Amino acid sequence: MSKGRTKLFPAWDLAGKSYRALFQNFGYALKICWAWIVVMASAIVAADLIRSGSGVQGSGEELSSSWFLALCLWLLLFAALSSIAVAWHRMLLLGERDPSPVYLRMDRLVAVYYAYALLVFLISLLPYAAVWAVGQLLKLTETTFFSRGSGGQTPIDYLFSQQGLLGFPLLQIAAFIVLVMLTARLGVALPGKAIEAPEGTLKAAWRITRGSSWGLFVGTGICVLPYVLLVGMLRGSGFDFSPSDGSLLHVLDRLAIQILSMLLGLVEVGFLAHCFLYFFPKSKAAIRAG
Secondary structure (H helix, E strand, O other): OOOOOOOOOOHHHHHHHHHHHHHHHHHHHHHHHHHHHHHHHHHHHHHHHHHHHHHHOHHHHHHHHHHHHHHHHHHHHHHHHHHHHHHHHHHHOOOOOOOOOOOOOOOOHHHHHHHHHHHHHHHHHHHHHHHHHHHHHHHHHHHOOOOOOOOOOOOHHHHOOOOOHHHHHHHHHHHHHHHHHHEEEEEHHHHHHHHHEEEEEHHHHHHHOOOOOHHHHHHHHHHHHHHHHHHHHHHOOOOOHHHHHHHHHHHHHHHHHHHHHHHHHHHHHHHHHHHHHHOHHHOOHHHHOO
16 A cells, blocks of 8 residues: 555445454354363453452552452463464464364464564553553642642642543543554554564554554444443343352353453454455465455
């Protein structure tokens, strides 16, 4: 695609292809997901039991342990999703289907994909970090430079009051939009990493997706909305069971959420794969897929 591209980004078309790919290859999707679903659900159930058994009351040491446990689970989930994404990208772009009866691939290719996916996420998180940093800077400024006036408030106090905070939701919404746009634009490189294509670089993805940020934002929204709605409906209906509700209900709860997150997550993975073909039509992957 040239810099002078004026064609409207086909967000709906590419998202539709991603949904069709999942429905048409649902058996393969289950094959590459089920073992990771069991692993993740088991890990989360174990973590829940550890938390409930430790009786966290809010002490610094206990909270640190809880945060560390959450970080480990998040990193494991990221690894599981990376492994599944590599298989799905390679199926869509190269027609390759992993023959393993139990798919738990963790090799160099998945490690490279994992590292780049993590880098994309951290870069995309910068807007949220900036909003948080602004708030912390205001608090520090108040503590360091301002004294309370006759009304008992400093200028920073006002900014953190109900009236002053009216602008913060707008900042958070803007940060979220930028986060999704950055993730989608840089994420176009990830399918290239999965198939080891030369176009799979963050620089190339950033350059080629210029002018398509809103289209990528819309396409991403179309892909993730069903997951958000289904999980919201489940939680809203009372399907939210902890260890205190019984082991069976607790396990079923965690299994259901992991099934939804991993299977429906393939729609977004597929969207990135189709975006890769759209932006790099002359790539080796496009030739093989065609």
